[in-house]
Structure formats: structure tokens, C-alpha cells
Amino acid sequence: MKRLLIGAAAIAFSTTITFADVVRMGTEGAYPPYNFINDAGEVDGFERDLGDKLCEIAELECTWVKNDWDSIIPNLVSGNYDTIIAGMSITEERDQVIDFTEEYFPADPSAYVSLSSADESVINGVIAAQTGTVQASYVASSGATLVEFKTPDETIAAVRSGEADAVLADDAFLKKFVEESGGELKFVGAKVPIGGGIGIGIRETDGELKAKLNSAIQAMKSDGSLNALIVKWFDGRDAPY
Amino acid sequence: MMGFCADPATVEGVKWWMCYLTTNTHISFYKSFLVVLALLALTAPLAMLLGFAGALARRSGIFPVSLIGHTYTSMVRGVPDIVFFLFIPIAMDQAFELTRHKILCPEVIGPVYQGNDFVVCTAAKLPLSTADAWVHTTYGFFLAAFGFAIVFGAFAANTIDGALSAVPKAQLETAAAYGMTKRQTFWQIHLPQMWGFALPGLSNLWMILVKATPLLFLLGVEDVVYWAGALGKTKTAAYFDYPHGDWRLGYFAMLLVFYLFVTWVSENFLSRMQAKFNTGQATIGGKKLPQGIAR
Structure with a gap:
């Protein structure tokens, strides 16, 4: 019994540690309506709303990080932040270097x-x-x-x-x-028509985070909240999912 | 922020400008001028220190020490600055994280370099991913400042080395003849006279350092150049409270004024320093001194 309690305590402790871990969301902040820096100096836009919602569903604590577009992939793989959520199309070339979640925005001509x-x-x-x-x-x-x-x-x-x-x-x-x-x-x-849909870029070694975000994206697709966000930020668009 | 700024769409004229110039992003822009000055204040003494160490190492009679000195100065002076500015912060960051990884999480056995990824355990991250944004910014800033110091230290080492050699040998021989020890000769005769020779080179280096500060932007530090670009670009009314066209010219003109001001202050200060160090020295500058002061 005692051993069981210690085991339970150990599991509880280790899960708290994973939950206390902060996921750093990297974005460019210069591509409205996907992402931009508003007058208050904060990251804003479709991807801000989406990212916050995904973190809420996946029960992750997230912070936002700005990074220039041209170094956004190198700084992901070197671990400065954990995701790229910056209107990045899923392409063959990029997929060789990083992983992508499933698309959260359909291919846009x-x-x-x-x-x-x-x-x-x-x-x-x-x-x-x-x-x-x-x-x-x-x-x-x-x-x-x-x-x-x-x-x-x-x-x-x-x-x-x-x-x-x-x-x-x-x-x-x-x-x-x-x-x-x-x-x-x-x-x-x-x-x-160039590029595929837009997904969240993840390090190839970060399978756990990818799985969590994938199921969160799926949840948002099936309950219609992703559609609502797209209609809100991209006026005149039909709900794609 | 002023009360009437609550609804930016309704304000006009002077009030619009008052609101516009006090947005959070503008406050960050004003603060970034301090970032540049802080970089100068931190880098200059650090580079001087490295310069001295480098110069003394180069002149050392002990072969391995002089080899280190020569390697440092030749390597940094020979490789393009930008390569070092980009290399040093990344290399230092990974070296720190790798060391912390080995110490803090010995239980993780997997390789740190996995394909393209650099993966250290969560506890080894620097700064920790739970740290506030300002910790990350400050850390990045210090890495950048260190990169600057290493590059400019190598140039300073060369200048100081040259200046030490330029002090007339007769001065040192006289000191020895008066019975001064090597240490006394260095500190009381050699070093004070060196400044007069080193200052033109060092002041040149300072001006280059001032001009090089916009490179901070390349290292991901949000400096004046970043904010001038970010604030000056076209803002559409759809997403921004204060829409305007392409105002980058105006913002970059502000940077021009700022850098010219820093140059003006530096030149005044440096010419005073030069006059001070030349006083009583048997150099061309020392003999020209009276006209120099009259100016």
C-alpha cells in the first residue's frame, strides 16, 4: 500500500512537472491577419486566437515569442521556442527539416x-x-x-x-x-495555387507535443470553433472544415 | 496613456499624435534607444579589457601565451565580423545548455544533436522556458554584448599592442637607468605614454562600435532599427488603431539624428581625452597642443 502511494505521488509529481512546462509559441508578428503586433505591443491575429485556444484545449501553458521569418526554422530546431505558428505552408522541403501538425488553415491560392x-x-x-x-x-x-x-x-x-x-x-x-x-x-x-495547407511547425523530436496539438486541432475542427475563427479573421471566407 | 485615447478612431490632429506617439509599441521604441546605449556602455569596457589582455598576451615572453594572443587577434580580425556576431551567441548558448544538460540531467542518455534538432532536457534550457519574457530578452542581450566585446576586443588588442610599441624606447631605458623595476616602468612610464598613441585608434574603434550597434537587430534583439521598421511600415485600418502609410523614412530619420548626436558627443569627448593624454608628451600631438586647445 505504501509503495502504491509513493508510486501515485511520483506520477502526480511528474505530471505536474509536465504541466508546469511552458510551450513557447514562435511567430513572426508581421503578417496580418495571420499574425501581427498590435498597438499594445502584443501578438495578435488569427493565429494568436487559435494558438491560445489550442493551448487551452491541450491544457498547455503557452507564451508567445517573436522571431524573424528568415531564421524562424533554425531557431525552432535549436530550441529557442517549441512551435512555429506563423502562416507557414506545409511543404516537402520544410517537412524534411521539421515536422508539421495537421493543417489548421486550408491551402490558400x-x-x-x-x-x-x-x-x-x-x-x-x-x-x-x-x-x-x-x-x-x-x-x-x-x-x-x-x-x-x-x-x-x-x-x-x-x-x-x-x-x-x-x-x-x-x-x-x-x-x-x-x-x-x-x-x-x-x-x-x-x-x-502554391503550397499546401498551413500547419504548426514542431521539432521532429517533439512527437508528444505534436500529438497533443493534433488532437486539439481535431477537436476545434469537429466542434466548429476553428471555422468560427476563420470566418472572424478572414472576412468573406466560407467555413472550410 | 491619456484618457481620450480610449477610442483612437475619434481623435484627430494634435490629440491623435499624442495618442499615437504614446502607444505601447512606441514606448518600446523609446526604450530601445536605451538598449543601444546599454550595449555601448557594456561592450566598450569589456572590449577594452579583452584588448588589454590580448595585447599583453601577444607581447608575453611565454610562447604559449603569446600564441594564444596572436591566435585570438588574427582569427577575429581575419574572419568577417558578421560571422562572429552570428556564431558567438549561438555557440555560447549551446555550450551553456550542453554543460547544464550534462550536469542537471545525467539520466537522459539520448544524444543532444538529433538530426537537425538540438535537444536538451527542460531543466537545462537557458533561460528556462518558464522564465519571464524579459529574462529571455536580457539573456539574448548579454550574449550579443559578449559577441561584440570579443570582436572589438581583438581590434583593441592590436591598437594597444601597436601603441605600446610606439612609446620611444629611450623613455623606458631612462626609467631603467633610474633604477625602476620592470613593473614600475610598465605602470608609471610605459602605460601612461601609451594612451597618446592608442587613442586615435581606439576612438576610431569606438565610432565603428557605435555604427555597428544596429547589428543587434540581426541577433534578434529588438533594437532601434527593429522598432523603426516595425512602426514605420504601412498600417491598415483593418487591424490597427492608428492606420498610416509607409512612414519608414520618418522613423529612420530619427535614427539618423540619434546616431549623429551620439557621434557628436563622442567626438567632443574623445578630442578632450586626446588633449589630456598628449599634455607634456614628446609627440606631434603634444607639441601642437596650444592650437588644439584654442580650437
Whole structure:
């Protein structure tokens, strides 16, 4: 009996330790509506809401960490934080280095945006894209001239300044910039389907965390709360799950 | 924050600016200027210390010591700075964590490097993942400061070494003739005269250090450059309380003013120091002194 109690106490103790462990959520904070830093200086956006909810379901304690996009994978594998939740498409190349949970956002076609005065042919000209994105590799192989930028915002600034003819990025990110540009910017050409769905990046050795987040994502898909979040942050979208 | 800022959409004009310039992100921007100054305040003495140690090691009569001195200065001066800035913080962080891993969790036998992953036990993480955000920031800042100090220490070592050699030999021989010991000669004759020769090189190094502080941004420290970029970029009304266009030019102009101000203060201070060290010295600077002061 005594041994049993000690065993139970040991289990209780070790579970408290796992629960007290904080999961550090890495994000870029520069890609609205997925993630951005609001005026209060906090991480905000679709992925903030989603991440907090997933942690709540999986009973994890989570904190948010900002990291530049171009070093976001190296800093995950070296252990600075435990997840990448930054609008990252699940791709073959990335999957060789890190693991992904199942998708929490369906594959979203990318779109070109140029100045309103431009015509269709600009998509074969100089195209701005963010370094290390699926869009950058698409442009590089499409025959157009690629100019890369460290942050998503700079890609749009490059179109405005005339440095690039058009920018290729996720449709949802570009949408508000076009709407609020007062006619300066417009979508151009057809949408391009690149990249798979968006998932949470996890270290390959972190199978336990991956399983927890996967079941939390599934729970949010089946009770409709993920759909509600997508409709809230991406206006005009249909519920995908 | 001021009361009327509660609903940013309704405020206009001067009030809008008052609200805008006092958002949390702006406060972080103002604080980041202090981060830059703190880096300078921490790195400069540390680099001087490493510089002295390096210079003395290079001049040492003991072969292994002088070898260490020469290796340090040649290696750091020969490899691009940016490589060291990026390498040192990562290497130090992993070295600390690896050591802690071996000591704190001996029961974990699996390898630390698993494929791409660097995996240490939870207790060995530095800082612990339970630590507050400011602990992580401060830790990152100290790693960065150390990286800066190692790089600039090597340049300082070279300058100091050169300056020690530049002190006229006659001065040291005279000291010996007066019966001073080696130690006395070094501290009372050699070192005080060295400063006059070292200062032009060291002040140059200081200015380069000031200019190099924006590299903090590359190391993930949220410095002035990070915040200027983050605040200046286009803000859409859909997600931000204070929407505006591309204001990066304005924010980077602020950085220009800040760095020019630091340069102006430094140059004034350094020219005073130069005048002080030159006083009574048998150098060109020492003989030119009267005109120097009149300026």
C-alpha cells in the first residue's frame, strides 16, 4: 500500500512537472491577419486566437515569442521556442527539416498585386516576394525576375516605389492593403495555387507535443470553433472544415 | 496613456499624435534607444579589457601565451565580423545548455544533436522556458554584448599592442637607468605614454562600435532599427488603431539624428581625452597642443 502511494505521488509529481512546462509559441508578428503586433505591443491575429485556444484545449501553458521569418526554422530546431505558428505552408522541403501538425488553415491560392496603372503582363516582370516563402520559390521557377525581401511589408513597399512590378503573397495578407490603398493598388492576373495547407511547425523530436496539438486541432475542427475563427479573421471566407 | 485615447478612431490632429506617439509599441521604441546605449556602455569596457589582455598576451615572453594572443587577434580580425556576431551567441548558448544538460540531467542518455534538432532536457534550457519574457530578452542581450566585446576586443588588442610599441624606447631605458623595476616602468612610464598613441585608434574603434550597434537587430534583439521598421511600415485600418502609410523614412530619420548626436558627443569627448593624454608628451600631438586647445 505504501509503495502504491509513493508510486501515485511520483506520477502526480511528474505530471505536474509536465504541466508546469511552458510551450513557447514562435511567430513572426508581421503578417496580418495571420499574425501581427498590435498597438499594445502584443501578438495578435488569427493565429494568436487559435494558438491560445489550442493551448487551452491541450491544457498547455503557452507564451508567445517573436522571431524573424528568415531564421524562424533554425531557431525552432535549436530550441529557442517549441512551435512555429506563423502562416507557414506545409511543404516537402520544410517537412524534411521539421515536422508539421495537421493543417489548421486550408491551402490558400497566392495572388499578384501591382499598381493600378499596370497591365496583366507585369507578372512576367520583376516580382517581389518574401525570402524563404513558397511564393519566392514559385517566382524563381516561373521565369519572372525575383526580388526578395526580409519582411512581407517591404514587398508591398517595393511595388509602391516601383522597385518591383508586382508582389506575390497570400491573398488574405494582400487583401486589406489593396482595399485601403485608395485605388493605388489592384490584384492582377490569375490566382496561383502554391503550397499546401498551413500547419504548426514542431521539432521532429517533439512527437508528444505534436500529438497533443493534433488532437486539439481535431477537436476545434469537429466542434466548429476553428471555422468560427476563420470566418472572424478572414472576412468573406466560407467555413472550410 | 491619456484618457481620450480610449477610442483612437475619434481623435484627430494634435490629440491623435499624442495618442499615437504614446502607444505601447512606441514606448518600446523609446526604450530601445536605451538598449543601444546599454550595449555601448557594456561592450566598450569589456572590449577594452579583452584588448588589454590580448595585447599583453601577444607581447608575453611565454610562447604559449603569446600564441594564444596572436591566435585570438588574427582569427577575429581575419574572419568577417558578421560571422562572429552570428556564431558567438549561438555557440555560447549551446555550450551553456550542453554543460547544464550534462550536469542537471545525467539520466537522459539520448544524444543532444538529433538530426537537425538540438535537444536538451527542460531543466537545462537557458533561460528556462518558464522564465519571464524579459529574462529571455536580457539573456539574448548579454550574449550579443559578449559577441561584440570579443570582436572589438581583438581590434583593441592590436591598437594597444601597436601603441605600446610606439612609446620611444629611450623613455623606458631612462626609467631603467633610474633604477625602476620592470613593473614600475610598465605602470608609471610605459602605460601612461601609451594612451597618446592608442587613442586615435581606439576612438576610431569606438565610432565603428557605435555604427555597428544596429547589428543587434540581426541577433534578434529588438533594437532601434527593429522598432523603426516595425512602426514605420504601412498600417491598415483593418487591424490597427492608428492606420498610416509607409512612414519608414520618418522613423529612420530619427535614427539618423540619434546616431549623429551620439557621434557628436563622442567626438567632443574623445578630442578632450586626446588633449589630456598628449599634455607634456614628446609627440606631434603634444607639441601642437596650444592650437588644439584654442580650437
